[in-house]
Amino acid sequence: MKRLITAVLLMTFISLNAFSQLGDGKFSWSDIVYAMALPFAVFTGCKTEPEPPVIITKNVKVNLTFTLGFDTIDFTPTEYTPVASEDSDWQDHFSATGITYTLTDNLGNSWNSATGFNGTVSIGDGPYANSTTYTFTQTFKMNDAVIGSHTIRVRIAFGNFATLRDENDVTITPPLIPPVSLTLSKQVQP
Numbered sequence: 001m002k003r004l005i006t007a008v009l010l011m012t013f014i015s016l017n018a019f020s021q022l023g024d025g026k027f028s029w030s031d032i033v034y035a036m037a038l039p040f041a042v043f044t045g046c047k048t049e050p051e052p053p054v055i056i057t058k059n060v061k062v063n064l065t066f067t068l069g070f071d072t073i074d075f076t077p078t079e080y081t082p083v084a085s086e087d088s089d090w091q092d093h094f095s096a097t098g099i100t101y102t103l104t105d106n107l108g109n110s111w112n113s114a115t116g117f118n119g120t121v122s123i124g125d126g127p128y129a130n131s132t133t134y135t136f137t138q139t140f141k142m143n144d145a146v147i148g149s150h151t152i153r154v155r156i157a158f159g160n161f162a163t164l165r166d167e168n169d170v171t172i173t174p175p176l177i178p179p180v181s182l183t184l185s186k187q188v189q190p
Helices: none
Strands: 002-004 008-021 028-042 044-048 052-066 072-074 077-082 098-103 111-114 121-122 133-142 146-156 160-165 180-188
Touching: 077 098, 133 180
Parallel strands: none
Antiparallel strands: 002 044, 008 028, 052 077, 052 180, 072 121, 098 111, 098 133, 133 146, 146 160, 146 180
């Protein structure tokens, strides 16, 4: 928003008296009045007031990897992709390196990518027992604000992570950790 401050002028009138000789040897007296505009106060330029901040929001999904039949499970994000075409410029405003995540299980174990966790959990980390299903919750954050999360249940068989199940204990087929939708949001000056 801009406000223009205008100049203020003071009009001054100056009166001069003139005495002149006429051609016949006589003298004449006359008043001459001049009008002059003198600056009283002058302000130049415009004062610019800052625009109010706006909030940019972009939606991306994060893809994860999972391979059945091994004694480790990997929750590392492999790719961030825009959810819709209007979100395709999300990297102009956000960086995937600013997204961290925590992973917790129903045994009370917790891991954090911000402190060096590489995304991989092994059977011995639980420890996770055969013929048991465990719940893992992965919570994504940006600037300490939660931007998305999901819960996956994993069944252990023969000392390996064997089957994936969703929050309702339904087997996920094909056995891939589903993408997670994240809402990225921040306040910026226009």
